[in-house]
Amino acid sequence: xxxxxxxxxxxxxxxxxxxxxxxxxxxxxxxxxxxxxxxxxxxxxxxxxxxxxxxxxxxxxxxxxxxxxxxxxxxxxxxxxxxxxxxxxxxxxxxxxxxxxxxxxxxxxxxxxxxxxxxxxxxxxxxxxxxxxxxxxxxxxxxxxxxxxxxxxxxxxxxxxxxxxxxxxxxxxxxxxxxxxxxxxxxxxxxxxxxxxxxxxxxxxxxxxxxxxxxxxxxxxxxxxxxxxxxxxxxxxxxxxxxxxxxxxxxxxxxxxxxxxxxxxxxxxxxxxxxxxxxxxxxxxxxxxxxxxxxxxxxxxxxxxxxxxxxxxxxxxxxxxxxxxxxxxxxxxxxxx
Numbered sequence: 606x607x608x609x610x611x612x613x614x615x616x617x618x619x620x621x622x623x624x625x626x627x628x629x630x631x632x633x634x635x636x637x638x639x640x641x642x643x644x645x646x647x648x649x650x651x652x653x654x655x656x657x658x659x660x661x662x663x664x665x666x667x668x669x670x671x672x673x674x675x676x677x678x679x680x681x682x683x684x685x686x687x688x689x690x691x692x693x694x695x696x697x698x699x700x701x702x703x704x705x706x707x708x709x710x711x712x713x714x715x716x717x718x719x720x721x722x723x724x725x726x727x728x729x730x731x732x733x734x735x736x737x738x739x740x741x742x743x744x745x746x747x748x749x750x751x752x753x754x755x756x757x758x759x760x761x762x763x764x765x766x767x768x769x770x771x772x773x774x775x776x777x778x779x780x781x782x783x784x785x786x787x788x789x790x791x792x793x794x795x796x797x798x799x800x801x802x803x804x805x806x807x808x809x810x811x812x813x814x815x816x817x818x819x820x821x822x823x824x825x826x827x828x829x830x831x832x833x834x835x836x837x838x839x840x841x842x843x844x845x846x847x848x849x850x851x852x853x854x855x856x857x858x859x860x861x862x863x864x865x866x867x868x869x870x871x872x873x874x875x876x877x878x879x880x881x882x883x884x885x886x887x888x889x890x891x892x893x894x895x896x897x898x899x900x901x902x903x904x905x906x907x908x909x910x911x912x913x914x915x916x917x918x919x920x921x922x923x924x925x926x927x928x929x930x931x932x933x934x935x936x937x938x939x940x941x942x
Contacts, residue, residue, distance in 0.1 A: 609682040609923045612706070613916030614667065616659045616699030617691025617719045618746070619643075619650045620909065623667045625674035625681070626916025629725070630732040634674030635912055638662045641786065648779040656694030663702050670912070678710040685919030688716035688929070689939030690746070696935035704931050713928040715919040720747055720941055721759070722914035723876035726903035729913060734901055737870045741861045743885070744877030744909075745771030745786070750815045750861060751941060752868050756921045759941040762864055763815025770853055770879045773819040777826055777849060781842065791846045792882050798847030803829065805852040815860050822852055850884060858888045862896075871898045881908035 608628055615622040624635035640658050644650045671677065686703035689696060707714040724740045736758075740751045749764035768776070771788055778787025783794075805825050808818040826849050833840045865873060873893060879885065880902050893900040907913055922928075 606920075606924050609920055610676065610680060611683045611685050611715070611916050611919050611923060612667070612671070612678070612681050613685040613717070613912040613919055614663070614699045614703050615687050615719075615722070615910055615912040615915045616663065616695050617687045617689070618695060618910060619655050619658075620911070621659050621662050621666050622910065622912035623663075623670035624912035624916050625670055625676050626913055626920065629917045629920030630728050632729065632913045632916070633676060634670050634672070636666045636669035636673065637911060638666055645785045648785050649775060650692070652692045652694055655692055656698060659695055659698040663698060667702070667706075678706065678712070681710065681712055683713045683715050683919065683923050684710070685715040685717055685915055685922070687719050687722065687915055688933070689936030690719055691935075691937060693935065693937045696937060700933070700935050704933075708931060713923070714931070714933070715922045715927065716929045716933060717915045717918045717922065718939055718941060719910075719915075720749070722918045723747075724751070724753065724874055725917035726876060726907045726911070726914035727874050727901040728917045729903055729907055731901050734872075734874070737868070738872035738874050738901075739861065739865050739868060739870055740874040740876055741857060741880075741889075742876045743770040743857065743879035745769060745775065745788075745879075747877060748817050748819075748857075749941075750864050752864070752870075753874075757925065761941055763817065763860065765817045765819065767818055767820040768823060770819065770857070771877070773823050773853065774879070776823055780827055780830065783842075788879060788882065791850055792884065794843050794846035795850045795884065796847075798841070798843030798845070800847040800851035802841070802844035803848035805829075805848055807852055807855050810856050810859060815864055817856060817860070819853065822849070850882075854885050854888050857885070858892060861889065862892050865896075865898060873898060873900050875900065875902040876908075878909045881905050
């Protein structure tokens with residue numbers, strides 16, 4: 606693999622991020638602007654607001670990342686950008702900026718799959734990580750199990766048929782009037798609750814495929830809340846959060862363990878924003894310890910969207926010569942396959 610220093614740009618949703626990454630493993634400098642406060646009043650991400658915010662801050666964020674890295678555009682070997690999946694308008698801001706920098710600095714342009722980026726975030730703490738492995742990707746927009754046989758070779762074993770894990774957490778939190786984003790709120794409540802207090806369904810737990818479904822569980826929780834309210838009964842939020850969270854993770858952990866066995870690997874990579882959940886990490890740690898496997902996950906700050914993960918994935922694209930032309934388009938529905 607050839608050495609390369611790459612400027613990476615991430616604007617797929619509500620984080621504007623840039624990072625200078627060397628050889629896919631070392632972050633020389635990064636910067637990020639979060640939009641959580643902008644979207645909190647709406648209980649979720651508003652695409653138009655996200656796009657406008659990206660436009661306002663992307664240039665200062667890139668300048669800050671370059672300044673922290675001590676590098677200029679002339680020092681770089683390439684420009685990387687999230688090509689998809691993500692919000693159409695948000696992706697377009699990042700792509701337009703990356704194209705301009707690529708053209709102006711005469712540097713190759715590398716498109717990165719956002720989901721692939723999440724799997725590469727673990728390189729920050731684990732530079733020696735290498736395939737084959739199973740990756741459980743759980744975030745606000747994605748929930749899927751992936752078999753990584755080699756770099757750039759992905760087999761999606763299963764994915765959500767409806768709500769992603771993070772999306773389900775957000776919706777439950779919103780319905781209870783607890784705020785946004787819902788993941789950290791539900792997790793903190795669950796720490797004080799009894800995960801066995803309420804019997805919520807474990808959808809698709811026993812199916813032989815690796816797909817997930819959370820819409821039924823979400824509906825069950827909403828019915829439970831509505832029933833309690835109609836009877837004017839108090840809702841124990843801690844027990845509700847713990848029971849809901851455990852129902853989500855029971856299915857994810859069970860299917861992940863089965864996938865590791867079926868593919869006969871001994872490494873698991875946890876990725877995505879929900880990967881920051883300590884209960885999920887605890888459950889998966891128990892499984893890998895019992896079986897003598899290894900579990901990898903990024904530091905908490907790199908579980909959510911960031912540019913380091915885009916630069917890490919881009920290094921492999923750079924070495925494959927997988928460059929984009931200036932006529933390249935974003936792919937809001939981009940898949941790993």
